[in-house]
Amino acid sequence: MTGAVIPYDTKRRREVITPEGIALTFVVASRAARFGAFILDYLILTFGAVALTFLIAWVAGGLRALDGAATSGAAEFLGVSWTLAWFLAWNGYFIAFELGPRGATPGKRAAGIRVAARAAPGEGAARLTAEAVIARNLLRDIEFFMPVILLMSAPTGQTGAAGVAGALWFLGFMLFPFFNRDALRAGDVVAGTWVVEAPRPKLPQALSTAVGARGTSDVTGARYRFGDDDLAVYGEHELQTLERVLRDGNPAALASVHAAICRKIGWHPGAGDERAFLEAYYAQLRARLEGGMRFGRRKADKFSN
Known part of the structure; x- marks a missing residue:
């Protein structure tokens, strides 16, 4: 038994109406494209963190000539600085790029996708706001970062309650995009956003x-x-x-x-x-x-x- 073959993007095509009554067509980004974009962005952040770690280690090496409370205080300050820098980079990286005119991080741009506002049914097209971008990215800590911390903190050689909780938490949020037609993660639901394909062709000069x-x-x-x-x-x-x-x-x-x-x-x-x-x-x-x-x-x- 054979059936009609549906083009891959037909099921992901959505039409919204602007306040002027103009029908605009969007194609929801595939789950694979979103995952690939996240991996690329995470690699960029990881390489940045490694470079920062080496820099701080180099600075700490210069403090070995010191001793006593001065060395202890400086080392503690460097540790706090590294933690603060990673927190700001992890959140600020996504927020800063998605607030830009392209609405996309380097990973999303490489995958040909971008963040857009998702209007409620019957309300027409919506504008992407700073509040929505901040909300969707702060939720990433709950979706990804916190369960990963729980998994890493599980006792060595045994699962442990923290490990089970982290695994279930991570699994639930990881599978969330597979249970809705627009491939929305929890942050998209809360912020009223979605990720759509960003067409590369431009008007001729x-x-x-x-x-x-x-x-x-x-x-x-x-x-x-x-x-x-x-x-x-x-x-x-x-x-x-x-x-x-x-x-x-x-x-x-x-x-x-x-x-x-x-x-x-x-x-x-x-x-x-x-x-x-x-x-x-x-x-x-x-x-x-x-x-x-x-x-x-x-x-x-x-x-x-």
């Missing part, structure tokens, strides 16, 4: 330097030039959304975004030339935002001044 920048349609010959008031209504978030829509090239999404922008800026160009209109608007909006950033002015989204 010609979009901003040739046709799009000139604002001239190859289809109708119409010339689209937007004033500051037309471009000031949107920011970086909307620019990224527009880039995604142009990259996907879905006709329905192009028409929807075209209508939304026209309503916002009060234009009535008619139908049939949506892509040329959006390419011109994208190119000129990007040029305006990049020009503002060169002078230290950033507009994160349409709600920013």
